[in-house]
Amino acid sequence: MRPVDDTSGLTEQFEEHRSHLRAVSYRMLGSLAEAEDAVQEAWIRLNRSDIGDVENLGGWLTTVVSRVCLNMLRSRDSRREDSIEAYPTDPAVSREDTVDPEEEAVLADSVGLALLVVLDTLAPAERLAFVLHDLFAVPFDEIAPLVEKTPAATRQLASRARRRIKGAPLLPEADLSRRRSVVDAFLAATRGGNFDALVALLHPDVVLRADRAVGPTPAPQFFSGAVTVAKGAMAAMQRARSTQPALVNGVVELAMAPLGRLFLVLRFTIEEGLITEIDVVAEPERLAELELAVLDA
Numbered sequence: 001m002r003p004v005d006d007t008s009g010l011t012e013q014f015e016e017h018r019s020h021l022r023a024v025s026y027r028m029l030g031s032l033a034e035a036e037d038a039v040q041e042a043w044i045r046l047n048r049s050d051i052g053d054v055e056n057l058g059g060w061l062t063t064v065v066s067r068v069c070l071n072m073l074r075s076r077d078s079r080r081e082d083s084i085e086a087y088p089t090d091p092a093v094s095r096e097d098t099v100d101p102e103e104e105a106v107l108a109d110s111v112g113l114a115l116l117v118v119l120d121t122l123a124p125a126e127r128l129a130f131v132l133h134d135l136f137a138v139p140f141d142e143i144a145p146l147v148e149k150t151p152a153a154t155r156q157l158a159s160r161a162r163r164r165i166k167g168a169p170l171l172p173e174a175d176l177s178r179r180r181s182v183v184d185a186f187l188a189a190t191r192g193g194n195f196d197a198l199v200a201l202l203h204p205d206v207v208l209r210a211d212r213a214v215g216p217t218p219a220p221q222f223f224s225g226a227v228t229v230a231k232g233a234m235a236a237m238q239r240a241r242s243t244q245p246a247l248v249n250g251v252v253e254l255a256m257a258p259l260g261r262l263f264l265v266l267r268f269t270i271e272e273g274l275i276t277e278i279d280v281v282a283e284p285e286r287l288a289e290l291e292l293a294v295l296d297a
Contacts, residue, residue, distance in 0.1 A: 014043055017058050021065045027131045028069035030116045030260050032104040038068045062138065066128060066146055073124035101259075105242070108260045114246035114294045116260025118165050121292075129154050130161035167293020170250030180252045180295070182270050183245050187254060190233050190240040198233055202226035203274040210280035214264065229278065247293040255292060262287055 021042055025035035042065040054060045108116060119127055125147040132138040132146075140151040140158070147154055169176050182201060189198040208229045210221040223229055239256060242263075246255040254266040265287065269277035281287060 010046065013057055014046060014061070017061050020058065021061055024062060024131065024136060025065055025069055026107060027111060027119070027135055028066070028127060029072060030120055032099045032107060034072060036099065038065050038072065041065075041068045059142070062132075062136075063142070063146065066132060066143075070124055070128050070146060073127060077124060104259055108257075109241075109244075111260070112294065113242065113244045113257040113260055114255055114292060115165065117246075117255060117257050117262045118292050118294060120260070122161050122164060125149070126157045126161040126164075129157040130165070133158045134162060165294050166296075167247040167291065168250055169247060176252060178273070179268075179270055180245060182273060182275065183252050183254060183268060186233075186268075186275065187240060187243060187245065190237055190243075193234060193237055195230055195234055198230045199226045201275055202229055203271070203276045206274075206276055206278070208232065208278040208280065211283045211286060213282035213284070214280050245295050247295050248290050250291075252295065262292070265290060265292075 018039060021039045022035055025038040026032060029035050029038065042061055045064050045068075046061065051057065051060065119131070122130065128147060129140075129143055132143050133140060140154045144151045144154040147157065149157065171179065186198065186201050188194075189201065204226050205224065206226050206229050208221075208223040210223075212218050212220055214221060223232060239258075242258040243254050243256040243266075245252055246265075247253075248255065248265055248267065251267075253268060256263045256265070264280055264282035267279040267281060268275050269279075281290065
């Protein structure tokens with residue numbers, strides 16, 4: 001333990017790295033409350049450690065917080081195995097009294113809602129390897145001891161994660177681009193409350209189907225006609241903030257993921273530049289069948 005009079009200087013040094021540690025932890029855990037817990041644990045371990053021989057405090061702290069996050073991810077996986085229903089209401093994930101929901105919403109949007117959703121599907125070691133290497137440029141030989149693998153095996157972990165995150169488009173680039181322009185325009189019109197622009201994107205006889213998890217009644221919903229469908233989209237304008245384009249089963253769709261947790265997916269049928277069908281997928285078993293990936297910016 002260090003003398004009491006060292007505490008002030010140590011605090012200043014830690015604060016210099018806090019924002020970086022928070023960024024790493026949030027991408028590792030996908031929860032601002034848990035990220036703050038991980039950073040706090042790193043501070044506690046720093047206070048208990050002799051760092052006299054540490055030349056790179058930032059790297060040392062990144063290693064510490066990464067180990068903490070890896071343990072938290074593994075514990076989370078164990079809880080999921082014990083009870084698949086327990087995780088969404090886990091107090092560590094939903095402690096709204098300890099974080100500002102608005103701050104977390106902004107943070108999730110800046111990181112990328114689709115990225116957070118896909119990261120949550122990775123195994124803990126894959127997630128750590130990808131986050132540290134691809135997002136924070138940590139060399140594989142520094143990551144390897146954390147996951148108890150060789151650098152080559154750690155590289156493979158990140159590679160598998162990268163393939164999962166990037167996905168594989170089913171359409172040629174030109175078709176993918178045209179489809180994305182329509183989907184982007186739909187989202188922009190919905191977010192902006194531009195009713196006329198939204199109607200212009202819809203085929204006059206457009207059909208919207210929503211499964212049982214969407215509406216106020218336990219029955220599937222069906223709507224038809226451009227004006228009717230556009231009015232429904234306008235009613236969900238606030239939700240559009242937590243919606244982003246994503247690659248879903250190899251095709252550009254819209255994923256609604258408040259705070260990076262998948263809530264529903266809008267799947268589109270597009271013909272000659274107009275949306276002819278919209279399928280709203282929200283039932284957990286249907287969402288689980290979808291493969292989400294991140295679209296390039």
